[in-house]
Amino acid sequence: MKTLVTGGAGFIGSAFIRLLIAETDHRIVNLDKLTYAGNLENLAPVDGSARYRFVHGDICDGPLVESILADERPDAIVHFAAESHVDRSILSPEPVIQTNLRGTFTLLEAARKYKLDRFVHVSTDEVYGSLALPLEATEEFPLNPSSPYSASKAGSDLLARSYFVTYRLPVMITRASNNYGPYQFPEKLIPLMIANAMESRPLPVYGDGMQVRDWLYVDDHCRGILAVLGKGREGEIYNIGGNRSLPNLEVVRKVLALTGRPETLIQYVTDRPGHDRRYALSSQKLMREAGWQPATDFEAGLARTIDWYRANASWVARVRSGEYRTYYEQNYAGR
Numbered sequence: 001m002k003t004l005v006t007g008g009a010g011f012i013g014s015a016f017i018r019l020l021i022a023e024t025d026h027r028i029v030n031l032d033k034l035t036y037a038g039n040l041e042n043l044a045p046v047d048g049s050a051r052y053r054f055v056h057g058d059i060c061d062g063p064l065v066e067s068i069l070a071d072e073r074p075d076a077i078v079h080f081a082a083e084s085h086v087d088r089s090i091l092s093p094e095p096v097i098q099t100n101l102r103g104t105f106t107l108l109e110a111a112r113k114y115k116l117d118r119f120v121h122v123s124t125d126e127v128y129g130s131l132a133l134p135l136e137a138t139e140e141f142p143l144n145p146s147s148p149y150s151a152s153k154a155g156s157d158l159l160a161r162s163y164f165v166t167y168r169l170p171v172m173i174t175r176a177s178n179n180y181g182p183y184q185f186p187e188k189l190i191p192l193m194i195a196n197a198m199e200s201r202p203l204p205v206y207g208d209g210m211q212v213r214d215w216l217y218v219d220d221h222c223r224g225i226l227a228v229l230g231k232g233r234e235g236e237i238y239n240i241g242g243n244r245s246l247p248n249l250e251v252v253r254k255v256l257a258l259t260g261r262p263e264t265l266i267q268y269v270t271d272r273p274g275h276d277r278r279y280a281l282s283s284q285k286l287m288r289e290a291g292w293q294p295a296t297d298f299e300a301g302l303a304r305t306i307d308w309y310r311a312n313a314s315w316v317a318r319v320r321s322g323e324y325r326t327y328y329e330q331n332y333a334g335r
């Protein structure tokens with residue numbers, strides 16, 4: 001099987017490629033624009049594999065996408081490429097709309113033309129919006145996105161689904177909860193808190209810190225996507241949750257305990273505009289249909305993640321230089 005992975009130099013896409021190389025016989029083409037979030041260092045473990053090829057380019061570039069499909073003739077697309085961060089989408093929505101909507105459209109059009117066998121569109125639980133206790137979103141829940149990021153993902157989900165309904169393109173949509181693990185760009189909650197704690201810098205908690213997220217270890221997510229690629233039914237949506245809901249403050253306290261830093265580093269800052277209070281997901285469908293379940297206990301996964309960041313301080317230093325400083329200043333200064 002040959003698979004075109006988009007956004008494979010990012011956090012989850014690179015974990016997926018490392019998994020495919022280690023545990024399957026897939027051949028892989030990785031199309032990635034190498035934005036601030038794309039990093040070929042994440043793929044060092046597969047570099048040199050005869051089953052892996054990298055193409056530097058934009059998913060919005062129709063002729064490029066078509067030429068890859070014409071040359072490589074992949075059986076499937078697994079589509080990760082996105083502008084993936086809510087805070088950046090609030091600061092500048094334009095690239096989010098371009099990549100997440102236009103880019104997905106470009107891939108769907110090419111997949112339709114070349115009659116691909118499988119198209120897995122990787123999405124998020126954020127499309128369901130904030131849910132009051134004790135609700136858990138099933139795949140039938142209404143879409144109620146709050147940020148430019150989640151709205152763009154909801155829009156791309158609907159577009160992807162329309163290609164199944166209208167053209168019978170074999171599309172499957174996955175909606176995962178918050179991921180964490182090695183190689184995550186330190187703009188998201190867990191790696192940002194680990195990186196700041198390691199340097200004894202303040203840990204910025206938005207609002208009262210009682211917002212709830214469901215934490216999923218990245219490798220469990222990738223195994224879920226692989227299960228959908230292999231066993232998912234065409235036209236279906238599959239939630240992939242970590243089954244571990246925690247308020248942010250509790251996550252931050254665990255990071256401080258595991259890094260041996262004091263809770264006085266916690267700094268409450270102005271809340272995110274439109275901040276969703278609670279996400280919660282039911283993954284019963286994927287469990288039932290594919291026998292998948294999240295295997296990683298949160299405390300064990302967090303400890304493993306912290307160990308990775310400790311052992312890869314030079315990776316952290318490199319990704320936090322340059323553009324990251326400008327972003328950090330823009331998002332946090334005066335908050």
Ligand code: NAD
Pocket residue numbers: 006007008009010011012013031032033034035036037038039057058059060079080081082083084085099103122123124125153175176177178179180185
């Ligand atoms: P990431 O920001 O770490 O990586 C995104 C990758 O996409 C980068 O390598 C970047 O260079 C690439 N990219 C961006 N724009 C591109 C373009 N126009 N053309 C080609 N490549 C482009 O993101 P991530 O956290 O790995 O998320 C991957 C996917 O999973 C996204 O679709 C995201 O919406 C979804 N998702 C993420 C989470 C999470 O917790 N991180 C949870 C659920 C779903």
Ligand code: TYD
Pocket residue numbers: 086087126178187188189190192204205206207209211212213248272
């Ligand atoms: P994030 O990792 O950005 O993921 P998402 O917004 O997609 O869920 O944020 C996770 C939670 O952590 C969210 O409720 C916002 C909060 N948060 C902070 O309190 N401080 C921060 O510096 C960041 C980045 C996030």
